[in-house]
Amino acid sequence: MTxxxxxxxxxxxxxxxxPNYLKNTVNAFWVGGLICVVGQVFNNWFIAQGIAKSTAGAxxxxxxxxxxxxxxxxxxxxxxxxxxxxxxxxxxxxxxxxIVAAAMDFKAEGYVLGxxxxxYKIAGPVITYGITSAILAGLVQWLIWR
Amino acid sequence: xxxxHIGAQSVAFHSTPGILETFSIVGPKxxxxxxxxxxxxxxxxxxxxxxxxxxAERKILIEGLSNVITKSGFxxxxxxxxxxxxxxxxxxxxxxxxxxxxxxxxxxxxxxxxIAEALILGAMLIDGxxxxxxxxxxxxxxxxxxxxxxxxxxxxxxxxxxxxxxxTGCGTVLLAAGGPNPKVTCATVGKVVDLGSKDPNDLGTxxxxxxxxxxxxxxxxxxxxxxxxxxxxxxxxGRVGSSILAELMENxxxxxxxxxxxCGISIFATDEDVHAGGSGCAALAVGYSGYLHKRxxxxxxxxxxxxxxxxxxxxxxxxxxxxxxxxxxxxAIEVI
Numbered sequence: 001m002t003x004x005x006x007x008x009x010x011x012x013x014x015x016x017x018x019p020n021y022l023k024n025t026v027n028a029f030w031v032g033g034l035i036c037v038v039g040q041v042f043n044n045w046f047i048a049q050g051i052a053k054s055t056a057g058a059x060x061x062x063x064x065x066x067x068x069x070x071x072x073x074x075x076x077x078x079x080x081x082x083x084x085x086x087x088x089x090x091x092x093x094x095x096x097x098x099i100v101a102a103a104m105d106f107k108a109e110g111y112v113l114g115x116x117x118x119x120y121k122i123a124g125p126v127i128t129y130g131i132t133s134a135i136l137a138g139l140v141q142w143l144i145w146r
Numbered sequence: 147x148x149x150x151h152i153g154a155q156s157v158a159f160h161s162t163p164g165i166l167e168t169f170s171i172v173g174p175k176x177x178x179x180x181x182x183x184x185x186x187x188x189x190x191x192x193x194x195x196x197x198x199x200x201x202a203e204r205k206i207l208i209e210g211l212s213n214v215i216t217k218s219g220f221x222x223x224x225x226x227x228x229x230x231x232x233x234x235x236x237x238x239x240x241x242x243x244x245x246x247x248x249x250x251x252x253x254x255x256x257x258x259x260x261i262a263e264a265l266i267l268g269a270m271l272i273d274g275x276x277x278x279x280x281x282x283x284x285x286x287x288x289x290x291x292x293x294x295x296x297x298x299x300x301x302x303x304x305x306x307x308x309x310x311x312x313x314t315g316c317g318t319v320l321l322a323a324g325g326p327n328p329k330v331t332c333a334t335v336g337k338v339v340d341l342g343s344k345d346p347n348d349l350g351t352x353x354x355x356x357x358x359x360x361x362x363x364x365x366x367x368x369x370x371x372x373x374x375x376x377x378x379x380x381x382x383x384g385r386v387g388s389s390i391l392a393e394l395m396e397n398x399x400x401x402x403x404x405x406x407x408x409c410g411i412s413i414f415a416t417d418e419d420v421h422a423g424g425s426g427c428a429a430l431a432v433g434y435s436g437y438l439h440k441r442x443x444x445x446x447x448x449x450x451x452x453x454x455x456x457x458x459x460x461x462x463x464x465x466x467x468x469x470x471x472x473x474x475x476x477x478a479i480e481v482i
Contacts, residue, residue: 005342081302
């Protein structure tokens with residue numbers, strides 16, 4: 001960066017408002033917490049129906065993905081995201097939101113090169129690095145406990 | 147030959163082309179703002195009966211152009227040139243809208259400075275004797291801009307406080323040789339200024355140096371100062387960019403005298419969730435063709451300098467971590 005650019009960026013810093021980290025953290029905590037409580041209620045209910053604990057977890061994930069997708073389709077999840085931030089992005093409902101929002105958006109460009117190709121635009125990196133880190137973690141486990 | 151080029155970067159229009167008609171269309175959010183009563187059409191929704199957001203933006207621009215022509219009473223064929231642009235890749239809104247009119251067309255891309263760029267070029271065409279009537283137009287649409295520059299519309303993300311909200315709408319201005327007041331008297335064509343900004347969520351900071359550069363050059367080229375204008379109107383610097391601009395102007399020895407407004411800040415009501423304010427080609431385009439033009443006609447203001455500010459980025463350049471240069475074009479519009 002040139003001297004002039006550095007001087008300008010320094011001057012600009014005084015005018016740039018900082019995000020309200022405390023408010024955002026508190027909102028992320030209660031919104032994320034609330035989503036988890038809803039998930040826990042479903043989980044307990046599935047177990048109460050006599051479903052095995054491990055299977056109930058999968059049922060809960062499916063239910064939460066459905067809710068996330070539905071709220072995205074109804075145009076509500078982006079409003080939740082505005083308040084919740086990471087609190088609504090991190091849970092599995094947020095993952096559903098990324099895929100459904102992209103699928104809705106790119107439908108205009110067709111079902112193949114639009115919707116199907118672009119629906120993982122935001123979720124794609126999560127899947128890619130999720131799988132990559134799972135493989136690495138598996139390798140480490142295998143090396144230690146084989 | 148007598149030169150019309152003044153100083154470093156400016157031009158004077160000796161025949162002072164007049165602004166014959168304007169037309170403005172905005173979305174519902176803009177319609178709820180403080181300038182709501184000044185716009186010709188306020189849409190009830192942003193999709194405007196179309197299947198895609200891109201088609202909706204094009205329809206808005208077509209309507210804006212048709213209406214300004216109808217209002218003027220001329221046949222479309224009587225217009226010599228159409229100068230228009232928008233924010234979408236390959237300026238598809240302007241290109242496709244122009245297909246509906248039998249008018250020679252120049253497509254422009256100046257990001258959000260487009261309407262100022264179009265007005266300058268239009269006034270040059272008329273003052274040079276190449277045209278009698280020219281339409282300058284620009285459009286932007288919140289949803290098409292979101293899709294192209296940011297995230298899918300229903301994606302639940304949190305914006306930083308520096309982010310801006312793209313204005314939905316279009317503004318069209320019909321310039322005519324020897325036309326009535328208000329008149330386009332002179333202009334300063336901006337340089338592209340890059341002072342190392344990289345944040346696509348903070349375009350005000352990226353554009354403010356270009357705005358200061360063009361305004362200071364304008365005042366030097368014409369030996370004027372800020373007090374010579376009733377209003378100095380920037381396009382879409384937003385709250386962050388405007389605050390930086392005020393400091394830059396002060397440092398350069400041309401402080402504003404309480405006579406600077408920014409369309410991005412003024413267009414939305416303060417309780418709208420738009421963070422640092424509005425942005426987009428339409429901010430200044432509807433700001434002029436709606437609010438400012440009516441004030442000039444009513445004699446409430448007589449001499450204004452409108453400065454269109456553009457952030458020159460693309461989704462690709464941002465992802466490749468390039469800087470975001472800015473550009474600003476200033477046009478003086480006066481009741482003589």
